[in-house]
Amino acid sequence: MLHLLLPLLLLISNVGPSQSAIVESLPGFPGELPFKLETGYVGVGELEEVQLFYYFIESERSPKDDPLLLWLTGGPGCSSLSGLIYEIGPMQFDFSSSSGTKPILKYNPYSWTKVANIIFLDAPVGTGFSYATTSTAYNISDTSSAAQTYEFLRKWLVSHPSFLANPLYVTGDSYSGVVIPIIVKNIQDGIEAGRQPQMNLVGYTMGNPVTCDKKDVSFRIPYANKMALVSDELYETTKIDCNGDFQNVDPTNGACLTDLEMVSLCLEKIYLQHILEPSCNVVSPNHTRLKWSRSILEEDTVDIVSVPQQSRPWCRSANYIYSYIWANDEKVREALGVREGTKQEWNRCNFTLSYTKDVLDAVVYHEYLSEKTLRALVYSGDHDISIPYMSTLDWIRSLNLTLKGSWSPWFVEGQIAGYSILYSKNSKYDLTYTTIKGAGHTAPEYKPKQCLAMADRWFSYYPL
Numbered sequence: 224m225l226h227l228l229l230p231l232l233l234l235i236s237n238v239g240p241s242q243s244a245i246v247e248s249l250p251g252f253p254g255e256l257p258f259k260l261e262t263g264y265v266g267v268g269e270l271e272e273v274q275l276f277y278y279f280i281e282s283e284r285s286p287k288d289d290p291l292l293l294w295l296t297g298g299p300g301c302s303s304l305s306g307l308i309y310e311i312g313p314m315q316f317d318f319s320s321s322s323g324t325k326p327i328l329k330y331n332p333y334s335w336t337k338v339a340n341i342i343f344l345d346a347p348v349g350t351g352f353s354y355a356t357t358s359t360a361y362n363i364s365d366t367s368s369a370a371q372t373y374e375f376l377r378k379w380l381v382s383h384p385s386f387l388a389n390p391l392y393v394t395g396d397s398y399s400g401v402v403i404p405i406i407v408k409n410i411q412d413g414i415e416a417g418r419q420p421q422m423n424l425v426g427y428t429m430g431n432p433v434t435c436d437k438k439d440v441s442f443r444i445p446y447a448n449k450m451a452l453v454s455d456e457l458y459e460t461t462k463i464d465c466n467g468d469f470q471n472v473d474p475t476n477g478a479c480l481t482d483l484e485m486v487s488l489c490l491e492k493i494y495l496q497h498i499l500e501p502s503c504n505v506v507s508p509n510h511t512r513l514k515w516s517r518s519i520l521e522e523d524t525v526d527i528v529s530v531p532q533q534s535r536p537w538c539r540s541a542n543y544i545y546s547y548i549w550a551n552d553e554k555v556r557e558a559l560g561v562r563e564g565t566k567q568e569w570n571r572c573n574f575t576l577s578y579t580k581d582v583l584d585a586v587v588y589h590e591y592l593s594e595k596t597l598r599a600l601v602y603s604g605d606h607d608i609s610i611p612y613m614s615t616l617d618w619i620r621s622l623n624l625t626l627k628g629s630w631s632p633w634f635v636e637g638q639i640a641g642y643s644i645l646y647s648k649n650s651k652y653d654l655t656y657t658t659i660k661g662a663g664h665t666a667p668e669y670k671p672k673q674c675l676a677m678a679d680r681w682f683s684y685y686p687l
Contacts, residue, residue: 227530243382244560249314251549258283258313258336262560263355272360275375276561278307278343279383280336290425290682291389292341293376293406297397299368301420303343304550306395309542310667311335311674312343316545322669326545327578333671338679340386342379346372349576351569352561354407364454364579369405373413376406380420390425392682397610400432401580404588411595416474426598428681431610431664436586437470439614444469444486446611450498453489461486495609496539497663503538546571586618593622596651600681604662604669606640619656624648633677633687634659638661640673643687657687 243263247255259281264274282289296306308315313334320327335341345351347368348361355361363371380387393406407427414424433439461482465472472479494502531571549555550569582588592599601619603612624646632639643657659666659673669673680687 242560242562246558246560249328249558250552250554251326252314255636256314257330259286265375267371267378268360271354273348273371274354274356274562275348275371276345276354276377277375277557278303278312279341280307280313282339282340283313283334283337286340287321287385287389289389290339291386292335292339292392292394292428293345293372294341294360295346295393295395295399295403296343297371297395297399297575297576298350298572298574298578299347299398299402300350300570300576301364301397302550302561302569302571302573303345304351304569305543305546305571306665307343308546309340310396310665310671311678313337316542316549317412318542318545323544324339324548326549328549331671333667333675335667335675335678339392339683340389342376344372344375346375347576347578349573350557351573352556352567354562354567362577363577364508365401365582368578369409371677372402372406373409376410376422377413377418377420380422384420388423389680391423393452394430396429396430396432398433400429400434400610401582401585403427403429403432404585404592405582407597408429408588408591411592411597423595426600427592428600428678429606430602430604431607432615433610434586434615434618436580438584438617439610441469442611442614442617443490446613447486447490447493447606449613450608452493452498452608453486456647457482457485457489479670490608493608494539495607495664497604497606497669498608499606500663501538503536503540543571553676587623589618589622590661593624593648593652593654599652599654600657600677601654602641602657602659602666602674602677604664604666605658605660606662606669607664607666608665616656619646619654622646622648622654624652627653635673635676640670640676655681655687679682 246260246262249256260278264276267273267275281432293437294303294306296303311334313331313336315331317327317329317488345353347363348355393403395403406506410422410424444453444458444461447453448455464482470641492502494500537615548686574582601615603615605612625648627647628645630642630644631640634640641658641660643655645655647653657677662669677687
C-alpha cells in the first residue's frame with residue numbers, strides 16, 4: 224500500500240520537516256512504558272505555519288483490528304495531555320507517591336487504549352505544545368480549527384498507512400462538542416469527493432458536549448431545580464417572570480433580575496463540573512455576570528501552580544497541579560520530543576487564545592450527519608451542571624430521530640452505571656445517548672471503570 228501512497232505523500236507532505244518519535248520511557252514513570260507511545264508534530268496550513276503536536280498510543284489489545292480514535296479535549300485551548308492523564312489514557316498521576324516537585328506516574332487500568340488506538344491532539348494552535356511560526360497563524364476559529372484538524376488527520380494517516388483500514392472515530396468532550404461534528408462533516412465530504420487518503424470513517428463520540436453556549440447555560444436552572452438545588456417555587460416564579468429565557472434578560476425586568484439573584488445565591492457555592500464536590504474558585508467573582516452562568520472552567524483562569532494546596536477542603540483543582548509541574552519539566556519535554564526553541568509554557572487550558580467562536584449552534588452539523596451512514600455516542604456525567612444532561616437531550620430530540628429503544632439502565636459489575644436510549648434515522652444513522660451515573664463534566668475522570676465499559680461495548684457494537 225505504501226508505494227501507492229507515495230505520490231499523495233508528496234502532494235500533502237509538510238513543507239517543513241515533520242517530527243515523530245517512539246517514546247519508551249518518561250520521567251516519573253517507573254521502568255519502560257507498558258504501551259507504545261509515539262509523539263510528534265504535523266504541519267498544517269498553506270505554508271505549514273501551524274505545527275500541531277500529538278500523542279499516539281497503540282491499542283494494548285489489537286492495533287490492527289481495534290478502532291482508531293482522534294481525541295480532542297475541550298476549552299477551546301485545553302491540552303489533550305489532560306484527556307490522556309486525567310481521563311482515558313494509560314498513565315495517570317500517583318497522588319499518594321507524588322511530591323510537590325516530583326510527580327510520579329502510574330499505569331491506568333481503565334485506559335481506553337485497552338480497546339482502541341488513540342491520537343491525542345493538541346488543537347487548536349496554541350494548545351498544549353502546538354505552536355505557530357507566525358503571529359497571524361494564531362488567529363483561529365471553530366471552522367478553521369476543524370479544517371486544520373482534518374488536514375492533520377489526512378497527513379497523519381498518509382504517514383501511518385497501516386491504520387487506514389481501522390474504523391475511524393472522532394472523539395472528545397466539553398467544548399470539542401462544537402468542532403467534532405464539523406470535523407466529521409469535513410471527513411465525510413472528503414470521502415464523498417474521493418479525496419485521498421480514503422478514510423474509514425464510522426462515527427463520533429462526545430462527552431458532556433458544548434453545542435450552543437446560550438442554550439446549554441440556560442438549562443442550568445431547570446437542571447438545578449431537578450437536582451433540588453433550586454426550589455420548585457423559585458423555579459416556577461423565575462420561569463414566569465423571565466418568560467422562560469434566562470440568558471437574554473431585559474434589564475428593566477426587575478422581577479426577573481430579583482429571581483435570578485436568588486438563583487445565584489442558591490448556586491454560587493456549587494462546583495459547576497460536579498455538584499457534589501467542593502467549589503474552590505480562586506478568583507474574585509465577576510459581578511458583571513450572573514454567578515450561575517459563569518464559565519465552565521473559570522477556576523483554571525489563574526496560575527494554579529502558585530495557589531497553595533489546601534488541606535481542607537480537598538479540591539479537584541489540586542489534582543491538576545502535577546500536570547503543570549510535569550509538563551514544564553525540561554527532561555519531560557525532551558523525552559516527549561517537544562521542539563527546542565518553542566518556549567511556550569505548557570498550560571492545561573490556555574484561555575488566552577486568539578479564538579473566534581464562529582459556530583454558535585452546532586446542531587445544524589448533526590442534522591447533516593444524521594443523513595449519513597454513521598454512528599454516534601453522546602454521553603453525559605449526570606452530576607455536571609456546566610453542560611447539563613437536559614441540554615444535551617434537548618438538542619438530540621430536536622433532530623427528529625426515530626426512537627429505537629426505551630430509556631433503560633445499563634450495568635457494570637451488577638450496579639447501575641447509567642441510563643441509555645437509542646435513536647436512528649433511515650436505517651443508516653444511529654445515535655446512542657447515555658448518562659454516566661455520578662460522573663461530572665469529564666465523565667471518565669470521575670467514573671473510569673464505567674466509561675471504559677461503555678466505550679468497549681459501544682465500539683464493539685454491543686448494547687451498553
